[in-house]
Amino acid sequence: MELTAEKIEVKRGKKEIIKNISVFVKDKQFVGLIGPNGCGKSTLLKSIYKSLIPQSGSVFLDDLDVLKSSEKKVSQRLGVVGQFNEMNFDLTVEQMVLLGRTPHKKLLEPDKQDDYQIVEEALRRTQLLEYRRRSYLSLSGGEKQRVILARTIAQEPQLMVLDEPTNHLDIRHQFEILSCVKQLGISVLAALHDLELAVAYCDYVYAIKDGEVYAHGKPEEVLTSELIEDLYQIRCQTYVNPVTHRLGFAYEL
Template identity: 80%
Template structure:
């Protein structure tokens, strides 16, 4: 499933946050959005998954007009993993993941054997099967984020948006979550802060500055010393990591 967001414009109050931005994610492509805090990454993603209403633009998942289609129908195709997942009430891990089946069910329809099987598979894929009877609120931040990912996998989306899902997590959980998403072999659009993670997992990158696309291309094309300095106002040298064979970064003021 392909995603095309075209000529997006978003204002909050009188401030224009996103300025005529277009993004294309091809089938099974992992596309990253990078850029400094406040550049518009999350705002763009929120407009794509209908948490914000853009002032102009269109969003299509294949032939589905996302902005004009009901949230339930969109949720049958599009899953979202966000950054913050605090709750004021408690559920078990299994119950949390079962919520991912909601878009596929009728009003008041009970969970069936197929739902339980799908949830079980999502728990296995995210290494949470031993946690299924644990309280969600008792988990660490990284564990909670894996539960949210499992819930999204149980939703069986054809496309996934990651709205800075690893921003507050340590390196282990960053790798676990991004590796799991990559293994799904579906289209992914992800806002990422860690440039090494972006270089390792992304097939294509959009660099965002002041609400506009500053550069786009493969990681090698975009993650240059010149582009990184333009985005973050910091000196940087790039090199090939001898272990991973991916881009590495050395920063200095």
């Protein structure tokens, strides 16, 4: 599935948060959004998955007009994993993941055997089979994030949006979450803070600054010392990691 978001503009009062941004995700491509806090990454993603409605612009999933379609129809194709997933009520892990089947069901339609099989596979992919009877509220932050990912996998989306899903997780859980998503083989648009993760997982990146696309291209082409300093106001030397053979970063604090 391809995502085409064109000429997106978002304002809060008189302030422009997103300024005429266009973003494209090809079928089965992993695309990253990078940039400093407050640059507009999360606002852009919210306008793409319709958590907020942009003042202008268009969003299409293949031929589906996202901004003019029902939430249910959009949710059958697009899934979202955010960075904060607190709840005021409790469910078991399995019950939480079953909620991912909601877009594919009629009102008050009971869960069927197929739904449970899909949930079982989602729990397996996220290494949560042993947690299925556990209380969601009893879990750690990293475990909760895996449950939310499992719920989104059970939704069977053709494109997944990750809104800084690893922001508050330790290194192990960051890699677990992104590796699991990568292995799904679907289209992904992810806002990421960690440039090492962007290099490791992204096929293409958009660098966002002050609500605009500052640069875009393959990670190794975009993430230069000069661009990183312009974006983050910190001096940085790039190098090829001799172990991973990927781009690495040495910051001058």
